[in-house]
Amino acid sequence: MAASNVSIRDISTKSEAVQEITFSKVGQIRAINRRMRILALNALIEAERAGAAGRGFAVVSQEVRGISEEVEKLSTALEAELANEIGQISTLVQEMSEGSQGQRLVDLALNAIEIVDRNLYERTCDVRWWATDSAFVDALSSPSEDAFNHAARRLDVILRAYTVYLDLWLCDLNGNVVASGRNNRYPAIGTNVASRPWFKSGIGLRSGDDFHAEDVAREPILGNALVATYATPVRVGGEASGRPIGLLAIHFDWEPQADTIVRGVRLSDEERENSRVLIVDRGGRILAASDGRGVLTERIDNLGRDVSGWSFRNGSQLIAHHLTPGYETYQGLGWRGVIVQNFDALR
Incomplete structure (x- = not known):
């Protein structure tokens, strides 16, 4: 222990x-x-x-x-x-x-969700910054094949520098993907994503300082990979107050990044064998698990509304959790870090 x-x-x-x-x-x-x-x-x-x-x-x-x-x-x-x-x-x-032990696991759960928050805060900065790129503004202001190709090359440059993304998409106001950083791998150009929740929420944002963070979901165009998508409109002149002329969507490669976080929690070898470290959404649905089980299919119910806490279930199952505290301008999505431990096995 x-x-x-x-x-x-x-x-x-x-x-x-x-x-x-x-x-x-x-x-x-x-x-x-x-x-x-x-x-x-x-x-x-x-x-x-x-x-x-x-x-x-x-x-x-x-x-x-x-x-x-x-x-x-x-x-x-x-x-x-x-x-x-x-x-x-x-x-x-x-x-x-x-x-x-209960309080220690609460602290470790907090540490895990804080790392997630800091990581996702950077994604919110990326999408707002890149949406002002002149290549994207020009492509949506004066649409042409050459402008879209130039925008795609610019997206490719960003992807080679930022390896945590699966793909970046530039969309017009109708939800058509007009440029993609990895179209050879994930054919996205020409598809319509207007029905995606992140597009519907993102296109209506009032300011270039705003962003939409979507819950983790599987994206069919990206090989059904688990992604956390962030979106914000591209605006006239790249100005925060400019009229929207399209949307930039960035797809964070959630699974490997989250796996590193939940497997990296400071537990002893004995504890690791008898514990599950989880990231769950506001409804308790598992978004990441140190044992790889139950992602998007299993829920941890009845965690309550308290910011943090721990309790026993089924006699010896110790469950500790902590609500996302957010980071800087990223307020979080109501996610929690959770640790489920077989307490009796460690006595």
Whole structure:
């Protein structure tokens, strides 16, 4: 388990050892007491045989039996009291262990979603910056095959420098892709994407300072790859206040980037074998998973509306989560970092 839990585990181990030693000593006292009772009984029998000469010895024997009974009562009471105290200590240690690990996993979940936020913030900067490129403004202002080809070459240059994208598309106001950075690999030019949610939301943005961030989805034109698409209009003169003349859409290659993040969370080897690190959307749908399972098909329900928290499910399944805090001008999409851990396997 984590280094932060070593001392707690130590306390738990020592508590168990103290309990074992204590009950062992109480058991020894009881064993000695039983021998005293047998001796007292034997002495009483012999005193009866001795008749009048043994009466004094009989009195002593009775006293020994009385003391034995008192010792038995004390040992029983001691055992019960110690069992209660040790039980309380064990419960406290358990609560401390759970609380420590729960908060640690919350912190790791936050770290994961913060890395996602910072990464996606850069995508929002890219799309707003590139939408002002003169090659794109000219191609949409004065449409021609040469202008579109020039824009496509410019998109290709950007893609070679920014390897986190699958493709970049320049679209006209009707949603037709007029230029693409990788048309040889992903034939997009000439297709209409007006029905895509990111186009519908992006084309209506009021200012060049605005952008639309779409939830992770599979894009058929890009080989059904998982992408996070960012869009903003290209405007007259490349000015933030200019009239929209088209749209730039950039497709972030989500799967490998997200996989690096969820697999890079600081867990021990033992924890990694018993944990799933996830990124989920606002509805709990899994967008990335350290074990590669359930992406876009599985949900983690009932995380609540709190910014963060942890809880147990099904007895030993510890679930910790943290809501996206956003980064700079990127407010996030309500995503969460989540860690699901088999807590019992790590005790």
